[in-house]
Amino acid sequence: MVGGASGFDDGSASAVQSCSIPDVPAEESTQAATDTADIFGANPGDLVYWPEGPAKWLKSTYPQAVTHAAMIYLNVPATEEQAQHEMHVYGIEGFTYVYTASVSPTEPNYSPYVEKMQNQGVQYVSEYSDDNSAARLALAMQQANFAPQVVDWIPEMYSPAFLSETQGDAVGDLVLLTSAPYEDSSQIPGMALFESWMNRVAPGWTHDIFAEFAWAAGLLFTQAATAVGPHLTRSALLAQLKAIGAWNGGGVVPPVTNFGQKVPSPCFAYFKITQNGFSRVYPSQPGAYDCTGGLYRF
DSSP states (O other), X not given: OBSOOOTTXXXXXXHHHHHTOOBBOSOOOSHHHHHOTTBOOSSOOTTTEEXXXXXXXXXXXXXXXXXXXXXXXXXXXXXXXXXXXXXXXXXXXXXXXXXXXXEOTTOOOOHHHHHHHHHTTOOEEEEEXXXXXXXHHHHHHXXXXXXXXXXXXXXXXXXXXXXXXXXXXXXXXXXXXXXXXXXXGGGOHHHHHHHHHHHHHSTTXXXXXXXXXXXXXXXXXXXXXXXXXXXXXXXXXXXXXXXXXXXXXXXXXXXXXXXXXXXXOOOBEEEEEOSSSEEEEESOSTTOOBOOSOEEEO
């Protein structure tokens, strides 16, 4: 299996393990999938390791905001696990969460949550959710004239779809990037190749991180299968996936030093939402990442 993604991949993890079928998904969303020996996500291991760099940069750039932080997350396994891991690591780095909320994926009204954040003096907001839920939060903040110093959206919001859904409500907000920026594709041959094929097979597509990671998963499968040779078996493919060390998908994803052991990249960048798209904030150089922050291991 190659290129899939699900916020509920814990449901298939035991089945994948029991039949020893290689699975190379676009990403792993839950701890159960990350821990399964036969699953090698193109964006590996984030629930065993967590990048510390974003927290360090946010604290140095917005020292007052991070002491009045809020986290909102959907009450499903993937977003709960990710939010809890982030709060743990960010707390070590100096964040103080004065408000947290677990929200139903079908919640239509975020106004009560916004009111509570206002009452708690929140100056930093992050959310783990789908883009529709995030857009409802952005709308509620706009309607309440709630303007915290930092709104920090997860990489899933790096998409024209989110810009359309928010209709300007998220302009000025930050978006964390753990994939190659589409804005830099002219400088990254691997990104240019990926985009050329997307334009051929899916004319009119709009960019998001899932397309990038699914393409990267295809590259991983191809590399491992080629290394096995003409007598391809499941066990041989898994052995080759486990043997992959340094890897970056031709520049489509940030550099990973030990892919086969499911150690993710510590690299990240921050972009800001504008009226017409996304603009680079940090690091300022095109094509650059900050890879100095390290990884926290749970």
